[in-house]
Amino acid sequence: xxxxxxxxxxxxxxxxxxxxxxxxxxxxxxxxxxxxxxxxxxxxxxxxxxxxxxxxxxxxxxxxxxxxxxxxxxxxxxxxxxxxxxxxxxxxxxxxxxxxxxxxxxxxxxxxxxxxxxxxxxxxxxxxxxxxxxxxxxxxxxxxxx
Amino acid sequence: xxxxxxxxxxxxxxxxxxxxxxxxxxxxxxxxxxxxxxxxxxxxxxxxxxxxxxxxxxxxxxxxxxxxxxxxxxxxxxxxxxxxxxxxxxxxxxxxxxxxxxxxxxxxxxxxxxxxxxxxxxxxxxxxxxxxxxxxxxxxxxxxxxxxxxxxxxxxxxxxxxxxxxxxxxxxxxxxxxxxxxxxxxxxxxxxxxxxxxxxxxxxxxxxxxxxxxxxxxxxxxxxxxxxxxxxxxxxxxxxxxxxxxxxxxxxxxxxxxxxxxxxxxxxxxxxxxxxxxxxxxxxxxxxxxxxxxxxxxxxxxxxxxxxxxxxxxxxxxxxxxxxxxxxxxxxxxxxxxxxxxxxxxxxxxxxxxxxxxxxxxxxxxxxxxxxxxxxxxxxxxxxxxxxxxxxxxxxxxxxxxxxxxxxxxxxxxxxxxxxxxxxxxxxxxxxxxxxxxxxxxxxxxxxxxxxxxxxxxxxxxxxxxxxxxxxxxxxxxxxxxxxxxxxxxxxxxxxxxxxxxxxxxxxxxxxxxxxxxxxxxxxxxxxxx
Numbered sequence: 001x002x003x004x005x006x007x008x009x010x011x012x013x014x015x016x017x018x019x020x021x022x023x024x025x026x027x028x029x030x031x032x033x034x035x036x037x038x039x040x041x042x043x044x045x046x047x048x049x050x051x052x053x054x055x056x057x058x059x060x061x062x063x064x065x066x067x068x069x070x071x072x073x074x075x076x077x078x079x080x081x082x083x084x085x086x087x088x089x090x091x092x093x094x095x096x097x098x099x100x101x102x103x104x105x106x107x108x109x110x111x112x113x114x115x116x117x118x119x120x121x122x123x124x125x126x127x128x129x130x131x132x133x134x135x136x137x138x139x140x141x142x143x144x145x146x
Numbered sequence: 147x148x149x150x151x152x153x154x155x156x157x158x159x160x161x162x163x164x165x166x167x168x169x170x171x172x173x174x175x176x177x178x179x180x181x182x183x184x185x186x187x188x189x190x191x192x193x194x195x196x197x198x199x200x201x202x203x204x205x206x207x208x209x210x211x212x213x214x215x216x217x218x219x220x221x222x223x224x225x226x227x228x229x230x231x232x233x234x235x236x237x238x239x240x241x242x243x244x245x246x247x248x249x250x251x252x253x254x255x256x257x258x259x260x261x262x263x264x265x266x267x268x269x270x271x272x273x274x275x276x277x278x279x280x281x282x283x284x285x286x287x288x289x290x291x292x293x294x295x296x297x298x299x300x301x302x303x304x305x306x307x308x309x310x311x312x313x314x315x316x317x318x319x320x321x322x323x324x325x326x327x328x329x330x331x332x333x334x335x336x337x338x339x340x341x342x343x344x345x346x347x348x349x350x351x352x353x354x355x356x357x358x359x360x361x362x363x364x365x366x367x368x369x370x371x372x373x374x375x376x377x378x379x380x381x382x383x384x385x386x387x388x389x390x391x392x393x394x395x396x397x398x399x400x401x402x403x404x405x406x407x408x409x410x411x412x413x414x415x416x417x418x419x420x421x422x423x424x425x426x427x428x429x430x431x432x433x434x435x436x437x438x439x440x441x442x443x444x445x446x447x448x449x450x451x452x453x454x455x456x457x458x459x460x461x462x463x464x465x466x467x468x469x470x471x472x473x474x475x476x477x478x479x480x481x482x483x484x485x486x487x488x489x490x491x492x493x494x495x496x497x498x499x500x501x502x503x504x505x506x507x508x509x510x511x512x513x514x515x516x517x518x519x520x521x522x523x524x525x526x527x528x529x530x531x532x533x534x535x536x537x538x539x540x541x542x543x544x545x546x547x548x549x550x551x552x553x554x555x556x557x558x559x560x561x562x563x564x565x566x567x568x569x570x571x572x573x574x575x576x577x578x579x580x581x582x583x584x585x586x587x588x589x590x591x592x593x594x595x596x597x598x599x600x601x602x603x604x605x606x607x608x609x610x611x612x613x614x615x616x617x618x619x620x621x622x623x624x625x626x627x628x629x630x631x632x633x634x635x636x637x638x639x640x641x642x643x644x645x646x647x648x649x650x651x652x653x654x655x656x657x658x659x660x661x662x663x664x665x666x667x668x669x670x671x672x673x674x675x676x
Contacts (some may be wrong), residue, residue, distance in 0.1 A: 008639035018285060021161075021185030021194070022338045023308055023606075023646035043338040044371055050266055063333060064371040079309065081441055086435035087266065091249075099251040101432045103259040104425075105197060105376060108433075111423045112379030116395035118383070119421070123392070139164045 003040040003069045004060050005033045006080070009056035019051035039066055046083050057080030149313040151534045154180040154282070155525035156518070156561040157303060157316050157346065159289045160324030162191030163198065163512035164487025166272035168322045171518025173279040177525055179518075181281050182305060184325075184339050184606070186286035187273045192463055192488075193328050193510070194269040195336035195436065196374055200241055201508035202261035203224045203234050210234055212628060215504075219527065221497020222632045223648040224357070227475070229494040236507040247271035253559060255603055264433075265336075285463070288606045289343070291540025292321065292483070299481035300351060301536035306605050318480050319525025322517045323348055324510075327468060327488035328617040330566040331559055332459035334365065335372040335436075340463060341610040342617035344489040348469050349616065350539040353478040354654040356491040356664065357467035357623035360634040362572040363500055364403050364457035365464070369414075371440035372458045377430055377448060381417040384452060385409065397501075400573075400636065407457060407569035416452040458569040464502035465634055466492045467621065468662075470652060475520030476513045482524060484517035486510065493650055498633025540596040541656065542616070543608035551597040554613040558590040562618045574638040580626040587619045595657065616656065625651045627661040 002024060005016075010033040017025045017034050025048070026037040033056070044063035049055075058074045060067035074080065084090065088098035156172040158165050161183025169181045183190050203213045213231045221472050241260050242250075249273035253259040276283060289305040293315070302317040325344030329337035345355060351630055366381075367373045383391040383406065394401040409415045427449055431438040441448040469478050469485040471494060476484045487510035492501045495509055541547070548629050565571060565583040594615060598609035630644035631637050650664040 017309070019186050019189050020192040021336075023185070023286065024466040041338065043333070043335065044440070045189070045195045045335055046439060047194070047266070051189070059439075061440040063372065064370060075441075079439075083439065084433045085418050085436055086438070087264075089266075093247075094249050096249050096251045099249055099264060101429045102197070102251055102262060102264055104429065105262055105433050106199060107254075108423050108426050109379055112377070112381075112426070115380035115398045115421055115423065116382075117397050119400075120393075120395045131206075 001039060001044055001063060001065070001067055002036055002048060002057065003067045004058045004071050004074060005036070006058070006071065006075070007033050009054045009080075011054050013053070015051045015053065016048040016057060020048050021045070030129045037143040050087060050089055131140065149315060150307060151315050152180060153317045153530050154178050155319045155530060156322065157182070157318035157320070158322045158324060158518075159303060160191075160283070160326060160487070160489070161185055162324065162326055162487060163193045163269065163272060163507070164489070164514040165322070165324035166269070166276050167511050167514030168324055168486050168518035168521070169276050169281040170272070170618055171515040172322075172522040173276070173281050175519055175522035177522035179281045180283045180284065180318070181276065182287040182289055182303070182314075182316065183510070184343070185275070186285045186526045187283050188269045189266070190269075190339060192334070192336035192340060193507070194265045196265045197262060197434065197509035198265065198268065199262040199504040200237050200260070200511065201234055201504040205238060220499040220633070221493070222499070222643070224493045224497030224650055226494055227600065233495050233505070233508050233512040233623055236512040240511060240515055244271050244275060247274045254431045274359060278335045280307035283324075285387045289347065289668070290605055291608050292347045293317070294351055294539050295531065295534055295536060298352065298585070300483040301531065301534065302364040303318060303347070304538055304540075306603065308603055310608060317530055317536065318368055318482065319530045320521030321488045322484045322486055322521050323469065325484040325489050327462035327465070328412050328614065329461040329463050330459055330562050330618060331614060332461065332563070332567050333372050334458040334460060334463070335374070336565050337463060340488075342462075343609060344485070344618045345469060345620070346609070347540070348478055348480065348483060348485070348544070349654055350541055351480045351483060353480045353483060354470040354652050355467060355620055356470040356652050357493040357624075358462065358620040358653050359628045359651060360467050360493075360498055361462045361566070361621040361625075362575070362636065363460045363464045363502070363634055364407070365460060366406065366417075366455055367458055368440060368446075369454040369456040370444065373397045373437040373440060374434050376434055376437060377419055377422055377426060378455075380422045381419055382421060383409070383572060386414050386416075391415065391527040400634075403457060404567040404573050407573050410456060411569055414454050417455045419449045420451045422449055437636050446521035455672060457569065459572070460502070461566065462617070462621070463488055464506070466496055466498070466501060467624070468492065474516075476517040477520065482528070484521050486513040486517045491650075498635065514653060540609070541579045542591070543598045543600055544605065546595065546599050548596040550599045551594050553598040555594070555598075555607060558594055558611050558615055561586050562614045565622065566618050573636060574632035575625050575636060577626065580614075582621065583622045584626065587615060587622060590615045591619060619659050620653045623659045624651050624661055627651060662669065
């Protein structure tokens, strides 16, 4: 859940208030950092970090309840801005670098699935001549991630 | 602050991919289009936080026919091949339109890679495309209810602008519901806003639903945070004592989830990713950044340390049920009211099995396009009729049937979670437990519908609560009345296909929930009345 907004980094632009899909934040009445007004609605989706151009927001990893963090430990951890750096969110339009590896999602997902399928088959040699052929409904849950 | 009153030819409700594609299509037809979303178009919903793959088959008739023939059996007779073909075709022709806004990369062979897109970038691109197409986008404008003309056709919607703290009313010639499916507040990433709002609004206007029994499906994630599933497919699993569990592989789908669920009912289950594809380690953060962060920040070495996992319910998102579609235009049983994406039943293309992943994404795009074009056409033909009287259709949470009294909404939502997400109740459905669930859900409904009257911002949560309970009741009642096992719907007390089960099961109603098998040819309510 969203755990801390760094007052010294926040420029009060309000992007996170707007970007949060679940209305966790209220704008500060004084133009300062936004107020975490409805923490129970935070779904730990990291979208506020992605839309914070000042890298001033830290979302904790646990969605089950409020998290107490030490701001200076977070600052030193390098986590601030990590989501934007990994996405290469500020790349110029048309730059293919941010999504250069993206096509590998499907093949790697399937490779993992086949690793576990082979492992299972070794432990469970088929008794019948052939198991039911893989029907299309068995693949989608893993063949493509939403 | 005074309210916002607008008039538009096409009103789109929702902010995910289906909503955006619908708004774009309607605007390209020359209609004035307003899109209202509960959240922010760009971060809202389950696509924004994920990476949808689209059903992607080149326009070679043989290849497409082979794809459809291979897929069709898993629908257990509930899909329609013509719809499958149409969805594949529209997706193939439409998705590349996004190229000016989305930097499609290359695949391993140097060709442009279209079908798989990353959620935040995809939705950012769709937002830009919609705005450039002339769509008026109103973020944080949750719709609370539909407005109806005296003849029963849809007249617009009303809602509450939650950042501006004021009511809004929008009259429209056509309304497209693209509010997503319902995950029953499971904690699934991106699904907090997916509470079945569109289902409830539509049902109050007289719409029917279909396939709501196909709603028991889960995804695996670390116990502390729902993520995407890319790294987990090669996982080994262990119990708390360190004994390896015998879990069928991820490809076994329901058997995989059932075995995990069974183990989780007995105690904590831990995943071990040490056998994951080696190529994944250095680039996972470049593919799914938000999957890596919950591990790094918790100090768990994803590939080198065992960690506790749990199953997050997907409800009707990866399930297939939703509003019934009665014509080629994605219209519901209410004239002028269209459904797109996960708000609509996806039985048309996947029947009783999950369309999770690429079919559902292709459906969202296609149904959005179809509904957008049809909505624009209808609005042009009939006009907005803004001078006519329009009646608000919302009930539960807004206009209680009895004496106004405090209602424990948290308790109502917990009831939904207990009845819909408990592994034993969802994956081994039985008549007795379904009946007991219905009693509890009916009580929750009666409480909200009879007593709750929310004001201001509280209306949003009150309507979410009502929609969650309503969706849970439709799912449970349909699961009770489909007395067989078919696709995603697994009855422990009726483990086989029934010869009578090859029809879609319609469900609807608010205070009294009903079901009936679908007749062969659907008709709109207006046609029936005429």
